[in-house]
Amino acid sequence: MNRRRRLLLGAAVAAPLAAVVAAKPRARAGAHDAYFRALQSALADAGLMRPTLVIDRARLQHNLARLQANRPRNFAYRIVAKSLPSLPLIETVRRATGTDRLMVFHQPFLNLVGERMPDARVLLGKPMPAGAVTRFFAHHRNPAFDPSARIEWLVDTPVRIAEYAELARARAAEGLGPMRLNFEIDVGLHRGGLRDGRAVAEALRAVQAEPSLRFSGLMGYEAHASKMPGLLGGPRGALDRAMQAYAEALGAVRETLGDTFDASALTLNAGGSSTYAMYDGSEPCNELAMGSGLVMPTDFDVPSLADHQPASYIATPVLKALDRTEIAGIESLTGLFRAWDPNTARAFFLYGGYWLADPVSPPGLQRNAIWGHSTNQDLYNGSVDVELAVGDHVFLRPHQSEFVFLQFGDIAVYDDGRIVETWPVFTQGA
Incomplete structure (x- = not known):
């Protein structure tokens, strides 16, 4: 085999390998920043250990x-x-x-x-x-x-x-x-x-x-x-x-x-x-x-509103934090999933879920696509370095406000490090 053919063959093998390496997810990690730590403390002090819609x-x-x-x-x-x-x-x-x-x-x-x-x-x-x-x-x-x-x-x-x-x-x-x-x-x-x-x-x-x-x-x-x-x-x-x-x-x-x-x-x-x-x-x-x-739900993250700030969040406690993510029937693939995507290492089951919303804190959380959705105990995954424990809150930003706001009961109003009041929402019937 001449040098030119070896180079071509090497390139043919290297290209898809490079594509696989590039596609492989990188581990993401993090903890609540100061803002979300303060909001979490305010919710706990107010006894709001359930899914709650918060307005700042x-x-x-x-x-x-x-x-x-x-x-x-x-x-x-x-x-x-x-x-x-x-x-x-x-x-x-x-x-x-x-x-x-x-x-x-x-x-x-x-x-x-x-x-x-x-x-x-x-x-x-x-x-x-x-x-x-x-x-x-x-x-x-x-x-x-x-x-x-x-x-x-x-x-x-x-x-x-x-x-x-x-x-x-x-x-x-x-x-x-x-x-x-x-x-x-x-x-x-x-x-x-x-x-x-x-x-x-x-x-x-x-x-x-x-x-x-x-x-x-x-x-x-x-x-x-x-x-x-x-x-x-x-x-x-x-x-x-x-x-x-x-x-x-x-x-x-x-x-x-x-x-x-x-x-x-x-x-x-x-x-x-x-x-x-x-x-x-x-x-x-x-x-x-x-x-x-x-x-400012996420559907309104558009250039014309660049000077507006996110002012509403869904906060919900972590019910279960597991060091291993196992899916029924395919438990043997747990290691393979984790090796490919380190962000599937840990499993966090939330109080409620399946809202029109995206997780924003702590960073690094992702929904498990195989498990699917649950309105009872939604599953999110994270790497070993995501700082989240049972009793902590996960914060999500709703995609929209017009229906999502009606799913949590009274709105919790957050100001200066405290939940200062609650606001009842409209009812769909009556």
Whole structure:
């Protein structure tokens, strides 16, 4: 065999070996840093040795300050209640921002707001089935909260407008006030809504023809903008296109209303946590909605929120810490798994689990893909150098807040090294 052939053969063998070596996981390890050690001590001092949703009050206040600094001053702010599903949390945001505007997405939450927060002005964040609207009215009890003045119902199709007109006529027959309708418009997300100016004009004429209905404004959600790749114009291009669509819809409103058109009297809603900071105040809307960016679940780790801080964590105790990870039926492969991935050496069974969340402390933890998920005792693995024992807490960051926050009971509020209060969350039913 000549030298050239030996070199080629050696290269052919070395290349896949190098690929295997490069793919082999490296051991990760670590302990809680000072922040998470303090949070763990605070939870233990408060007797919270169960899965707990924690909000860091100082970080929440930081994010509120960033909201106030980044939001165009000529735009009002509307709190997205589904992302902050706790009345005390919403009250905290209201005090910091001075707003009485809420966006609500669930009929039981709407009834709760009407009962406990009657001064709120509510825009529905999605179109409610007519039956859900009927149920809201059937269970509404607080006379201080007048639905005719306080609620804007979101509508997206002529059919829904007709359904709501029937409900409004029935209310009018009982001597009750009209229903105000806000139009969902499609500004590029393509999740439904009125698609162009012509559709907006036709919907507006249908509302004008019904004495028991009132037109209240437009809502255009553009969550896609912050995720648009540069190849397709990037976030700025997507937002510009969304606002062009918004301007077309508003132009149709202006033309249809004629001399009675008054933009300042309408709710012209846009925005979201990942896009609110991209607005400069020149857009055709007059208010921005935002919620998740105040607590920063991982789905909102985007460049437009780079100056916000993670303010919410799931904390749960370690129930069992084992020095060996064994999977039923394949115990003989334990050594092989450990040799390939040293981060599978130890096994930690948590109190609860299977949340939409990622572990953040201590570093080096990973979910066991073979074991799978468990809502009872979730299994995480770590190397021999991960510093974690029975009774310690594992901290995870939720992917989102709107549903995950509802899974733990009262929120624990952390401030200055202590759990200072607890905030009840919304209930899904009732």
